[in-house]
Amino acid sequence: MNQTPYILVLFYSRHGSVNEMAKHIARGVNKVNDIEVKIRQVPDVSDSTKVASPAIPEEGAPYCTLDELAECTGLAIGSPSYFGSMAAPLKHFIDQTSTLWLTGRLIDKPACGFTSASTMHGGQEQCIHSMMTPLLHHGMVWVGLPYRNKELINTATGGTPYGASHLANNTNETTLTEDEKALCEAQGKRIAEFALQLKK
Incomplete structure (x- = not known):
């Protein structure tokens, strides 16, 4: 039985804004027919030997498995920007994907990235680059946001051609602007359309 194609929306969110972006x-x-979506998160990691997170999250999306990543038709990956890089929990998850690299499970599948930072120059674009790099090593096809999305020109907050972003006024700000919401939804629609085209 053939599985319905799906986009995996995979993210880490510490204060909630990346989680909100994932929903959009x-x-x-x-908005695209013939494809589904799975929203998954990654657990926290610890700097000691203690267990950082329960096996099942107390709230929000389930934790992602490597099988869910391997079987996706396309990937949208999100993280807060920590000093211009993805958060350690997401990097830790990606670092466990060498078996998928060895078997070529992600080759020619489309991927995109999204991020949030609490300052205008908080490294949003560089964070997206940090998520892009290992996915290019996996042979994935990066899908950005074209300027036909007028919100990229109009926005005074988040939004980049590399992928959707959110500018939080403070660390706990999770409310997206209308431009940010529109860009997230445009990115979701675009990755789904590319996934179906590349699957043919």
């Missing part, structure tokens, strides 16, 4: 990415995916 998923809404964009849902």
Whole structure:
């Protein structure tokens, strides 16, 4: 039995804004017929030997498995920007994907990235680059946001051609602007369309 193609929206969110972005990415995916969406998060990691997170999250999306990543038709990956790089929990998850690299499970599948930072120059674009790099090593095809999305020109907050972003006024700010929401949904729709085209 053939599985319905799906976009995996995979993220780490510490204060909630990346989680909110993931929901809008998923809404964009849902605008495209013949493809589904799975929203998954990664658990925290610890700097000691203690267990950092329970096996099942107390709230929000389920944790992602390597099988879910391997079987996706396309990937939207998100993280807060920490000093211009993805958060350690997401990097830790990606570092466990060498078996997928060895078997070529992600080759020619489209991927995109999204991020949030609490300052205008908090490294949003560089954070997206940090998520892009290992996915290019996996042979994935990066899908950005074209300027036909007028919100890229109009926005005074988040939004980049490399992928959707959110500018939080403070660390706990999770409310997206209308431009940020529109760009997230445009990105979700675009990755879904590319996934179906590349699957043919």
